[in-house]
Amino acid sequence: MRKRVEALRAAVQENGVDGVIVTKQQNWQYLSGFTGSNAILLVTEKSNILITDFRYIEQAAHETEGFKIVKQTGLAVDTLAEQVKELGLKKVGFEDDSVTYHEYDLYKKKIPDAELYPLHQVIEKIRRIKDSGEISLLQKAAEITDQAFGYIVDKIKPGVKESQISLELEYFMRQNGAEKPAFDTIVASGYRGALPHGIASNKEIEQGDLIVIDFGAVFQGYHADMTRTVVVGKPDRQQEEIYNLVLRAQMKALEVLKPGIKCSDVDFAARNIISNEGYGANFGHGLGHSVGLEIHESPSLSPRDDTVLEPGMVITVEPGVYLNGWGGVRIEDLVLVTPVGCKILSTSTKKLIQLQ
Ligand SMILES: [Mn+2]
Numbered sequence: 001m002r003k004r005v006e007a008l009r010a011a012v013q014e015n016g017v018d019g020v021i022v023t024k025q026q027n028w029q030y031l032s033g034f035t036g037s038n039a040i041l042l043v044t045e046k047s048n049i050l051i052t053d054f055r056y057i058e059q060a061a062h063e064t065e066g067f068k069i070v071k072q073t074g075l076a077v078d079t080l081a082e083q084v085k086e087l088g089l090k091k092v093g094f095e096d097d098s099v100t101y102h103e104y105d106l107y108k109k110k111i112p113d114a115e116l117y118p119l120h121q122v123i124e125k126i127r128r129i130k131d132s133g134e135i136s137l138l139q140k141a142a143e144i145t146d147q148a149f150g151y152i153v154d155k156i157k158p159g160v161k162e163s164q165i166s167l168e169l170e171y172f173m174r175q176n177g178a179e180k181p182a183f184d185t186i187v188a189s190g191y192r193g194a195l196p197h198g199i200a201s202n203k204e205i206e207q208g209d210l211i212v213i214d215f216g217a218v219f220q221g222y223h224a225d226m227t228r229t230v231v232v233g234k235p236d237r238q239q240e241e242i243y244n245l246v247l248r249a250q251m252k253a254l255e256v257l258k259p260g261i262k263c264s265d266v267d268f269a270a271r272n273i274i275s276n277e278g279y280g281a282n283f284g285h286g287l288g289h290s291v292g293l294e295i296h297e298s299p300s301l302s303p304r305d306d307t308v309l310e311p312g313m314v315i316t317v318e319p320g321v322y323l324n325g326w327g328g329v330r331i332e333d334l335v336l337v338t339p340v341g342c343k344i345l346s347t348s349t350k351k352l353i354q355l356q
Contacts, residue, residue: 158353
């Protein structure tokens with residue numbers, strides 16, 4: 001944690017601020033370790049302050065190291081203003097996409113002696129590169145996710161509702177150490193597979209359905225994300241063709257994914273394969289996104305993101321093809337960028353599983 005705070009200090013040096021207000025939950029957790037639901041951090045050149053209310057004083061003292069815990073009296077912003085004044089800060093940075101207009105107005109009123117300076121995604125950029133502790137947590141989250149997939153495949157049969165499958169997946173993950181699902185579990189069977197974000201519904205599984213299952217576990221704050229598509233019974237020719245096409249695109253992306261390559265080029269490697277078979281318009285989303293304390297982090301594997309990949313980034317690779325009225329196929333792995341290439345954290349088989 002100490003290193004993370006130092007990285008923040010170094011990152012804001014060029015902005016000439018003498019303090020940084022941190023208000024985004026995942027960012028304060030990342031910097032301090034505090035997991036409660038209410039806090040403001042004030043990081044200055046020499047001190048780290050965590051402001052929280054009565055409910056969390058003891059927890060904050062227990063979870064953090066190197067932070068002075070200050071109890072909020074009245075509004076959090078009042079306590080923040082007192083600290084800024086006490087420290088004589090002249091220019092304080094704040095997170096421009098976490099502070100609301102109303103809060104900004106309050107800051108201006110209550111902190112009249114310091115200049116307020118907007119910082120954009122500064123901590124998120126530091127969070128792009130996962131340290132070894134974070135990588136183990138992501139690995140553990142991916143492992144629980146794999147185990148859950150292995151558990152659920154036997155339970156999928158005609159007549160079972162999508163919502164029942166998502167419930168059992170989530171129950172299994174929690175029993176095996178997950179805090180919660182990483183997002184609303186997607187179980188999209190048959191025609192519903194054409195909805196890339198088809199959250200499990202009351203539709204029953206039918207013979208011949210392709211089923212897109214996209215889910216993940218959260219382990220100690222860190223998210224996993226994996227998608228597998230399975231088929232009930234024997235796949236017909238089109239199902240097999242599209243499954244193999246998506247798999248080929250996914251494997252191609254994994255082959256080129258390494259440090260030094262642009263995100264957009266990884267996206268292109270997969271997209272090109274799908275476009276060449278005439279399904280380009282049916283792959284309407286980006287190839288992947290980074291994952292960590294949040295399910296969607298930057299950078300993204302998308303045609304619009306030219307970020308160069310670096311070791312320590314953890315990102316999904318998830319091409320898909322969706323046909324209205326027919327269904328869809330998506331295959332997704334969670335991947336760690338290593339110094340020489342990438343390591344796939346999702347280990348569930350990518351051979352098309354035929355149920356029964
Ligand atoms: Mn994903």
